[in-house]
Amino acid sequence: MKEVKKAIVILVPYPAQGHVTPMQNLAWAFVAQGFHPLIVLPHSVHRQLHGEGEEEEEEMKWVGLGDGVGQEESPDFFAMESALEKSMGSELEGLIEKVRGEGDEVACVVVDLLASCAIEAAHRCGIPTAGFWPAMFATYLFIASIPLMLHRRLLSPTGLPQREGKFSLHPELPVISTEDLPWLVGTEAARKARFKFWKRTLERSSSLKWLLVNSFPDESKLELANRKFSSEGCPRVLPIGPICRNGIRRSVSFWEEDLSCLKWLEKQKTKSVVYISFGSWVSPIGEAKVRNLAVALEASGRPFIWVLRSSWREGLPNGFLERVEKEERGRVVSWAPQKQILQHSSVACYITHCGWNSILEALQFEKKLVCYPVAGDQFVNCAFVVEVWKVGIKLNGVEAKDVEEGIVRVIEDEEMDGRLKTLNRRIMAGNNNTGAFIFKTFLKDLKRASSTTAVTQDASQINIPSYFPNNKNVV
Numbered sequence: 001m002k003e004v005k006k007a008i009v010i011l012v013p014y015p016a017q018g019h020v021t022p023m024q025n026l027a028w029a030f031v032a033q034g035f036h037p038l039i040v041l042p043h044s045v046h047r048q049l050h051g052e053g054e055e056e057e058e059e060m061k062w063v064g065l066g067d068g069v070g071q072e073e074s075p076d077f078f079a080m081e082s083a084l085e086k087s088m089g090s091e092l093e094g095l096i097e098k099v100r101g102e103g104d105e106v107a108c109v110v111v112d113l114l115a116s117c118a119i120e121a122a123h124r125c126g127i128p129t130a131g132f133w134p135a136m137f138a139t140y141l142f143i144a145s146i147p148l149m150l151h152r153r154l155l156s157p158t159g160l161p162q163r164e165g166k167f168s169l170h171p172e173l174p175v176i177s178t179e180d181l182p183w184l185v186g187t188e189a190a191r192k193a194r195f196k197f198w199k200r201t202l203e204r205s206s207s208l209k210w211l212l213v214n215s216f217p218d219e220s221k222l223e224l225a226n227r228k229f230s231s232e233g234c235p236r237v238l239p240i241g242p243i244c245r246n247g248i249r250r251s252v253s254f255w256e257e258d259l260s261c262l263k264w265l266e267k268q269k270t271k272s273v274v275y276i277s278f279g280s281w282v283s284p285i286g287e288a289k290v291r292n293l294a295v296a297l298e299a300s301g302r303p304f305i306w307v308l309r310s311s312w313r314e315g316l317p318n319g320f321l322e323r324v325e326k327e328e329r330g331r332v333v334s335w336a337p338q339k340q341i342l343q344h345s346s347v348a349c350y351i352t353h354c355g356w357n358s359i360l361e362a363l364q365f366e367k368k369l370v371c372y373p374v375a376g377d378q379f380v381n382c383a384f385v386v387e388v389w390k391v392g393i394k395l396n397g398v399e400a401k402d403v404e405e406g407i408v409r410v411i412e413d414e415e416m417d418g419r420l421k422t423l424n425r426r427i428m429a430g431n432n433n434t435g436a437f438i439f440k441t442f443l444k445d446l447k448r449a450s451s452t453t454a455v456t457q458d459a460s461q462i463n464i465p466s467y468f469p470n471n472k473n474v475v
C-alpha cells in the first residue's frame with residue numbers, strides 16, 4: 001500500500017482540437033490545486049497526438065482508451081460518436097478500477113457534454129461528476145431550451161424549425177434566425193441526427209451536479225435565463241472561464257504547426273496582416289467559396305496568413321499559391337501557431353468561423369473579428385461578437401467586394417478598438433477574476449462531495465494561479 005494517495009481527476013474531452021485545448025487548460029487549473037489530472041482520449045486520437053505508448057508528463061497524464069478505430073480511418077462526427085458510445089463506458093470503468101487498484105483516489109470525473117456517454121459510467125463508479133461546456137454559455141442555453149422550443153412549437157419533434165425568421169428566447173440572448181440553431185448542420189437526416197444527439201446529451205446532463213462552463217463572468221447573468229429554461233434537476237452552472245494558458249507550456253496540437261509564417265509576420269507592418277482560419281473541425285466553406293476568398297484576398301492587396309488544409313486547396317485559382325509566394329504577399333499554411341499569430345502586433349484583424357476558442361483568443365489579444373460562421377454554435381457566437389459586444393462585423397459573403405468592405409470596416413472603426421480594449425480588461429481582469437473565484441467554489445463543493453484529500457486548504461485561501469488569464473502577453 002502506498003503512503004500517499006494521489007487525488008486523480010479524470011477529464012474526458014470530446015476528441016477534437018477545439019475541445020481538447022480548453023480541457024487541457026482546465027487540467028492545469030486542477031494541477032495547481034494538487035490534483036493529478038488524467039486526460040482520456042480514444043486510442044486513435046491519442047495515437048495521433050502522442051504516438052504509441054503513454055505520454056508521461058510530470059503533472060498530468062494522457063491515456064488512450066480502446067475505440068475500435070483503425071489506423072487508416074479518420075472518423076467524422078457521427079462515426080466518432082458511435083465509436084465512443086460503444087466503448088467509452090466500459091473502458092472508463094476499467095480505467096477507474098485500475099486507478100483505484102493502484103491505491104489512488106478518483107476525486108472527480110469531468111466530462112465534456114459532447115462525450116456524454118462517459119457520464120453514466122462515472123456515476124456507476126460512484127464518483128462525483130462535473131460536466132464541461134468548452135463553448136459559450138449562451139450556446140448551452142439554446143441546447144438547454146430545447147424542451148421550451150418544442151413546447152412553443154418552434155421546433156418539430158425531430159428538431160426542424162417550424163417557422164422561418166428571427167427569434168429571441170430571452171432578453172439577455174441575442175436575436176438569431178431559426179436556421180442558426182446549433183444542430184442545423186448538413187442534410188435533413190444529419191440535422192435530425194444531431195438534434196437527437198443533443199436531446200440525449202441534455203437528458204444525460206440532468207444527472208450532473210455541476211456544469212463547468214468556459215465562459216466569462218460577463219455572461220453569468222444568463223444563469224437566470226438558464227433557470228427559466230431548464231427543468232428540475234439540471235446541473236449547477238459555474239462559468240469558470242475563460243481558462244487560458246499562461247506560461248511556457250504549449251497546448252497539445254492535433255497537427256504540426258507551420259512556424260515559418262512567424263518569421264514572415266515579423267517583416268510586416270504593424271496592424272497590416274489579415275489572418276484567416278476556419279478552425280479545426282467542421283469542414284471549411286466549400287471549394288467555390290475557397291476560390292472566391294482567394295480572389296478577394298488577392299484583390300485586397302493586403303498581406304495575409306490563411307490556414308487552409310491541402311485537401312481544400314483544389315478550389316484555389318490557377319497559380320494562386322505561386323503568386324502569393326513569389327510576391328511575398330502572404331502565407332498559406334495547413335496549421336498555424338494561432339495564438340502566436342493573434343498575439344502579434346502586425347495582425348490587423350481575423351477572418352474567423354467563430355469557433356469559441358478562436359473568439360476567446362482574439363479577445364485575449366485584442367484582435368477585431370470579421371465573422372463568417374459556418375456551423376453549430378458559431379452563429380450564436382457571431383451574434384454576440386457583432387451585436388452584443390460590437391467587436392467585429394459579419395460578412396454577407398466571400399466575394400471580393402464583401403471581404404474588402406468587411407476588412408476596411410473593422411480596420412477603420414476606432415470605436416471598435418475601444419470596445420475591444422474594455423471587453424479585454426473586463427474578461428481578462430487579473431486577480432479578481434470571477435471565473436477563478438467560481439472555480440474555488442466548485443473545489444469547495446467537490447471537497448464536500450468526495451472527501452478528497454487533495455483540497456486540504458480552506459478554499460477561500462486557495463491561490464488560483466495563472467491558468468486564469470491576468471495579462472495578455474502569454475502564449
Ligand SMILES: O=c1ccn([C@@H]2O[C@H](COP(=O)(O)OP(=O)(O)O[C@H]3O[C@H](CO)[C@@H](O)[C@H](O)[C@H]3O)[C@@H](O)[C@H]2O)c(=O)[nH]1
Nearest residue numbers: 017018135279280281282307335336338355356357358378
Ligand atoms: O491553424 C490553426 C487553427 C486553429 N488552431 C487552434 O485550434 C483551436 C480551434 O478552436 P475553435 O476556434 O473553437 O474552433 P473548432 O476547432 O472548429 O472548434 C469546435 O469546438 C468549439 C468549442 O466547442 C466550437 O465553438 C466550434 O464551433 C467547433 O467547430 C483554437 O484554439 C486555435 O488556436 C491552431 O492552433 N492552429
